[in-house]
Amino acid sequence: MDQRGWLKIIALILLCFLPLSQGRGLGDFGFKREDSNQIYNKTLARILVEYASAVYTMDLTELFTWTCSRCGDLTEGFEVVEIIVDVQNCLQAYVGVSPDPNAIIIVFRGTQENSIQNWIEDLFWKQLDLNYPGMPDAMVHHGFYSAYHNTTLRPAVLRAVEKTRKLKGDVPIIVVGHSMGGAMASFCALDLVVNQGMEKVKLMTFGQPRIGNAVFASYFIEQVPDTIRVTHAHDIVPHLPPYYHYFPQKTYHHFPREVWLHDVGLGSLVYLIEQICDDSGEDPTCSRSVSGNSVKDHLVYLGVNMKAETWGTCRIVMDYSVLPYQMDLAGNVVLSKDMMRKESESQPIIQLDKQGSRVSGTSTI
Ligand SMILES: *[C@@H]1O[C@H](CO)[C@@H](O)[C@H](O)[C@H]1NC(C)=O
Numbered sequence: 001m002d003q004r005g006w007l008k009i010i011a012l013i014l015l016c017f018l019p020l021s022q023g024r025g026l027g028d029f030g031f032k033r034e035d036s037n038q039i040y041n042k043t044l045a046r047i048l049v050e051y052a053s054a055v056y057t058m059d060l061t062e063l064f065t066w067t068c069s070r071c072g073d074l075t076e077g078f079e080v081v082e083i084i085v086d087v088q089n090c091l092q093a094y095v096g097v098s099p100d101p102n103a104i105i106i107v108f109r110g111t112q113e114n115s116i117q118n119w120i121e122d123l124f125w126k127q128l129d130l131n132y133p134g135m136p137d138a139m140v141h142h143g144f145y146s147a148y149h150n151t152t153l154r155p156a157v158l159r160a161v162e163k164t165r166k167l168k169g170d171v172p173i174i175v176v177g178h179s180m181g182g183a184m185a186s187f188c189a190l191d192l193v194v195n196q197g198m199e200k201v202k203l204m205t206f207g208q209p210r211i212g213n214a215v216f217a218s219y220f221i222e223q224v225p226d227t228i229r230v231t232h233a234h235d236i237v238p239h240l241p242p243y244y245h246y247f248p249q250k251t252y253h254h255f256p257r258e259v260w261l262h263d264v265g266l267g268s269l270v271y272l273i274e275q276i277c278d279d280s281g282e283d284p285t286c287s288r289s290v291s292g293n294s295v296k297d298h299l300v301y302l303g304v305n306m307k308a309e310t311w312g313t314c315r316i317v318m319d320y321s322v323l324p325y326q327m328d329l330a331g332n333v334v335l336s337k338d339m340m341r342k343e344s345e346s347q348p349i350i351q352l353d354k355q356g357s358r359v360s361g362t363s364t365i
């Protein structure tokens with residue numbers, strides 16, 4: 001047998017062997033074990049990663065009408081209900097209804113600051129400095145918490161969900177986000193369950209940082225058991241803020257269930273493994289088994305581009321004249337569709353900005 005043949009055999013052996021290591025290991029905190037194959041749906045992950053990518057679109061008109069270059073494909077037929085831009089804090093999110101899966105989808109954008117490198121470096125120093133309300137000993141980082149709880153995003157998202165559920169009934173809710181958007185998505189999912197009493201809430205994040213300590217993680221997974229935290233190869237962000245395994249109660253601690261995407265193989269025989277990790281949140285055989293040293297791996301998930309078209313500004317582009325829109329007093333933008341009307345009869349709702357002048361044309365903020 002030639003060398004190539006042997007390589008193939010080795011690759012096959014690797015492939016057969018690897019699944020045995022999946023889902024092994026009991027959690028430190030006694031999280032309930034479930035059939036791993038039921039909780040991670042590869043098809044769904046491929047759909048949701050496209051939603052998480054689309055939120056980086058700056059042209060709000062294209063996003064609102066779901067005609068952006070990242071819209072369509074596996075997300076065809078999606079109807080945007082609301083886009084929220086918090087201009088002051090440079091945050092963006094949208095809410096809408098998807099035909100498959102039949103669900104309300106809430107998506108948060110990652111950081112749009114000057115440099116992703118700076119943002120990542122800052123992650124090293126984030127403190128566990130806020131007690132999660134109503135949960136003794138559960139500590140989180142206040143910046144992640146506030147980005148969702150203390151901005152325009154939360155009230156607008158909650159209103160959009162309520163509005164949509166009134167119309168579409170009790171459909172499941174899926175919260176999605178990449179990077180910092182994953183951190184916000186996590187707080188949103190928890191908020192929907194704990195503070196809004198909603199059921200059927202699912203969370204899937206891509207390359208999110210750690211957001212709280214071990215007590216918070218165990219609380220989190222109890223409240224939002226349908227959670228998948230996707231990590232990719234050497235993506236640095238899931239390694240931050242740091243976890244110290246010899247000091248597990250005092251440091252940041254991920255919640256489960258991680259699914260670690262990484263390639264295995266030799267030469268031209270490369271296979272993507274979607275490794276379902278254990279229920280500890282910090283499975284040493286998943287992304288923690290490699291060093292987190294890649295920004296590149298942070299910006300691509302399942303082959304989908306997860307970064308903004310351009311960095312450095314909080315630019316918003318939209319054609320005000322064709323959109324129903326609303327601008328609140330803090331200068332934030334909320335585009336909202338009137339769900340009760342049929343498409344054909346919906347009229348743009350033109351509102352006045354705070355100076356009382358009508359805004360029109362394409363604007364850059
Ligand atoms: C996985 O998700 C896809 C897309 O929503 C869905 O069609 C399929 O039924 C799901 N599979 C399972 C086993 O739930």
Ligand SMILES: *[C@@H]1O[C@H](CO)[C@@H](O)[C@H](O)[C@H]1NC(C)=O
Binds near residue numbers: 142146150
């Ligand atoms: C919320 O924002 C306000 C104003 O920006 C700030 O004063 C307050 O400390 C923030 N609260 C939290 C919990 O971060």
